[in-house]
Amino acid sequence: MLPAMNSLADLSTAPTITNVMVSPDSGKPLIQSIEDIEKHIPDKEARIETLFSGGVDSCYLLLLLLEKGYTNVHALNVNVGGPSHNDGLETLAERAKALGASFQSLDGRDEFVEVVRSACRYRPRYLGGHPISSSLSRPVIAAKVSQAAKRTGAHIILHTANQSQNSLPRINNGIKIADFSGIHGSPYAHSVIPRCDKIKALNRAGLKFREERDVSCDDNMLVSEFEGGPLLDDPEGPIELKDELYRWTKDVKADRPTEEVTLEFKRGHLVSIDDKAIDGDAIAFRDALSCLNVKAGKFGIGRYYGLEHIHVDLPTESTVTEFREAPAATLIYAAGDLLDNATLRQRDVSKLNELRMKWALECSNGRWAGDEHRRCQETMDKMLELVSGKVTYCLEPWRYGLISVKAKKHIYVRDRDAWEVKTVGKLQRTSFMKF
Helix, strand or coil, X not given: CCCCCCCHHHHHHCCCCCCCEECCCCCCEEECCHHHHHHHCCCCCCCEEEECCCCHHHHHHHHHHHHXXXXXXXXXXXXXXXXXXXXXXXXHHHHHHHXXXXXXXXXXXXXXXXXXXXXXXXXXXXXHCCECCHHHHHHHHHHHHHHHHHHHCCCEEECCCCCCCCHHHHHHHHHHHCCCCCEEECCCCCCCCCHHHHHHHHHHCCCCCCCCCCCEEEECCCCEEEECCCCCCCCCCCCCCCHHHCCCCCCCCCCCCCEEEEEEEECCEEEEECCEECCCCHHHHHHHHHHHHHHHHCCCCCEEEEEEEECCCCCCCEEEEEEEECHHHHHHXXXXXXXXXXXXXXXXXXXXXXXXXXXXXXXXXXXXXXXXXXXXXXXXXXXXXXXXXXXXXXXXXXXXXXXXXXXXXXXXXXXXXXHHHHHHHHHHHHHHHHC
């Protein structure tokens, strides 16, 4: 059992791993524990940028820095289309100020729109299951914070991902990919502090958090996901999933009248929703995606439950429970799959799906700039040039049905009887010519 800690001075009792890791690209030390902070950042006036969500972990990091005497701390929050940016920025700013830090919200929506555009083309699903989400948003978040650090001359970026979160390699790699040459990392990677002790310390500092562990939410314009807490952690259950946790798919009415939705693709790219063009305009794309999430979500479409792997590069690989909803992505990905089958030969679809899974896993493991990721993307780009057409669905409570699929260059059969006559005739002529 972990020792109880009543003050920040007791943090020396927290379990920690003290080996020094160096970021291979920058040659700078990688922050991995609480003791690494003062060890590698001796200048208490050095400008420090922190990724800040306003939750227990990110607030506690600010408190740590305040208690250790750092006087130039800046909390950065990146907007990638989650609902918290509609009404929560004032609260985030107040919490940061109370902990001795300035606060700034960075708008990453346009950059994330381009990532989502790619996702709608490549349709990455984790091991063929749910649409990936934070794997796509983390490089945008890391890039925006790295850019802000470069503008202000900061040489230190800290975040709060821990060993049970795949965000740990994703953010670290994202910062390196953004060519940030300073010190970065998470002190929670190797220092484990019980949540209850973090909350007690924050409460003493004047911030009020409930000691009951809340569900951890991660929202963006494509997917809303949540995990953790006593009701969701254990996959053996009983799992108690409250409907109010959902953003788009709650309050589904069984008697809701059906609706139709039409999705159009050109060369694999989603270009229109219900005949409204969305290609080339970030705002139009974002608004259309939002409308589709609401439209499909009110029918309860797009919920996922599953297990995702952590520590994939270590012998201690494990899985953790995750829950998510992605109404728009569900329809877009399904429509794209149909057009693949309508256009491409079986072996090509099989190859495309294999590449998709590899591409998704590279994203999930934080290797966006890797050779494997690039090769997969280049090959998919060539194959998807042939995929164009429209798919129309009927939306009903908790399900959707196909109304039509119309591919520009199709290989599907529209009249089986006529196809049989034509095909048998060809076979007979071929057989006759052999003799």
